[in-house]
Amino acid sequence: MIKRSGYADLPLHTGTVPKWLADRMMTLGTLIIEALVLKYGKKEVLVRLSDPLWFQSLGAVLGMDWHSSGITTSVMYALKRGLNRRAKELGIAVCGGRGRYSRRTPEELQILADMTGMDGKALINCSRLAAKVDGTALQDGFQLYQHNFILSNEGDWAVVQQGMNPSERKARRYHWSSENLRSFVENPHTGVTGENQGLILNLTDKNAGETRSKILSLTCESPDRVLGEIKKMGKGDLIQPELFDGLQEDEKPEEQWKGCNILIKNDRNLSMPAHHEVRAKDVDLKRLGAVLVTAYESQNKDFESLLLTPGLGPRTLQSLTLVSEVIYGTPSRFTDPARFSFAHGGKDGHPFPVTTKIYDETIRVLGESIEESKMNYSEKSQCLERLERTARYVEANCQPEADFDALIAHERAHSKEWGGRTCRD
Numbered sequence: 001m002i003k004r005s006g007y008a009d010l011p012l013h014t015g016t017v018p019k020w021l022a023d024r025m026m027t028l029g030t031l032i033i034e035a036l037v038l039k040y041g042k043k044e045v046l047v048r049l050s051d052p053l054w055f056q057s058l059g060a061v062l063g064m065d066w067h068s069s070g071i072t073t074s075v076m077y078a079l080k081r082g083l084n085r086r087a088k089e090l091g092i093a094v095c096g097g098r099g100r101y102s103r104r105t106p107e108e109l110q111i112l113a114d115m116t117g118m119d120g121k122a123l124i125n126c127s128r129l130a131a132k133v134d135g136t137a138l139q140d141g142f143q144l145y146q147h148n149f150i151l152s153n154e155g156d157w158a159v160v161q162q163g164m165n166p167s168e169r170k171a172r173r174y175h176w177s178s179e180n181l182r183s184f185v186e187n188p189h190t191g192v193t194g195e196n197q198g199l200i201l202n203l204t205d206k207n208a209g210e211t212r213s214k215i216l217s218l219t220c221e222s223p224d225r226v227l228g229e230i231k232k233m234g235k236g237d238l239i240q241p242e243l244f245d246g247l248q249e250d251e252k253p254e255e256q257w258k259g260c261n262i263l264i265k266n267d268r269n270l271s272m273p274a275h276h277e278v279r280a281k282d283v284d285l286k287r288l289g290a291v292l293v294t295a296y297e298s299q300n301k302d303f304e305s306l307l308l309t310p311g312l313g314p315r316t317l318q319s320l321t322l323v324s325e326v327i328y329g330t331p332s333r334f335t336d337p338a339r340f341s342f343a344h345g346g347k348d349g350h351p352f353p354v355t356t357k358i359y360d361e362t363i364r365v366l367g368e369s370i371e372e373s374k375m376n377y378s379e380k381s382q383c384l385e386r387l388e389r390t391a392r393y394v395e396a397n398c399q400p401e402a403d404f405d406a407l408i409a410h411e412r413a414h415s416k417e418w419g420g421r422t423c424r425d
Contacts, residue, residue: 030082050177289400353420
């Protein structure tokens with residue numbers, strides 16, 4: 001199980017999600033979460049949402065641009081629309097959002113607390129502390145503008161929030177999970193990764209306890225003394241290396257301060273490239289090849305006859321295989337989120353336009369499997385789970401590397417047939 005929080009660095013993009021895609025994202029995103037609840041429980045949903053790589057893969061399979069900052073806002077808005085209307089049934093709700101909606105988080109949490117009997121004050125405090133830590137205690141050059149607090153009726157929670165650095169044209173998404181969280185002010189994150197932004201102030205570092213104590217003491221001092229201390233800081237008297245993340249312990253201080261990089265402490269962190277198109281190097285071609293073999297080989301006609309509408313079989317099976325991996329895959333499967341954009345494409349046309357007919361068929365099959373499983377008919381849900389296992393088996397026992405250029409050409413050649421659309425259509 002994924003039990004750690006982390007970060008994702010993304011190119012800063014603007015634009016809107018068209019209604020035809022937003023509605024599909026809401027429907028499929030909610031179905032994926034429902035399938036996770038039924039299979040693994042509510043806590044696992046929150047743990048997965050706190051994993052940057054899984055979250056990015058989810059956004060890609062929903063048809064968002066595979067690497068842009070907009071994936072955060074759009075995915076969380078889709079989940080909020082879909083989950084909150086079924087909060088009593090699924091036991092999960094989403095609070096907050098972007099801009100002014102983020103400031104409504106305390107009010108929304110209190111409403112949920114009043115409905116469920118949970119401690120609203122404690123939940124609001126968790127929300128505010130998570131925002132304060134990433135917005136103030138960790139001064140890494142990103143200003144928070146989005147905050148989502150996802151809560152279960154069992155009291156577990158996750159936070160997905162994002163900051164912006166306009167001058168660098170980048171956004172940084174922060175993930176939190178109540179799972180195994182012990183402190184908000186000492187090492188609440190397991191790591192941070194990104195391009196060197198110079199020295200960053202990190203008051204949450206384990207070595208900064210004395211500094212936090214001194215800051216608290218300063219708030220009780222007279223303004224004249226505080227100003228005197230600030231003047232000393234200007235001369236370098238009070239600078240303490242332990243305040244700054246990115247220092248190698250075996251280096252001398254003067255060496256640590258030269259072009260230091262932010263340490264990669266957590267292999268669940270994510271840094272996406274600036275280029276917009278999906279390139280072969282962004283995808284694990286062996287994993288993608290295993291998906292294609294699972295979808296298109298004749299021995300898998302049993303999958304098609306059980307799940308699919310005649311005429312769309314293999315291509316829909318490709319999408320369902322990737323969706324099944326988002327539901328049933330283990331953490332190691334999400335190290336190349338771009339691969340999941342081959343389920344339905346991306347709204348900007350990368351790697352190809354969103355295949356709306358395939359998207360709708362995916363929604364139909366997943367929705368039917370969930371409804372049937374509720375009535376103790378598990379054949380379809382077991383078949384979807386078997387898709388993921390089959391792809392892993394092919395990958396482990398064959399050499400199914402995908403022909404990247406041929407696959408892109410094939411998708412684009414059939415785009416009109418499969419209802420291909422972009423945000424410009």
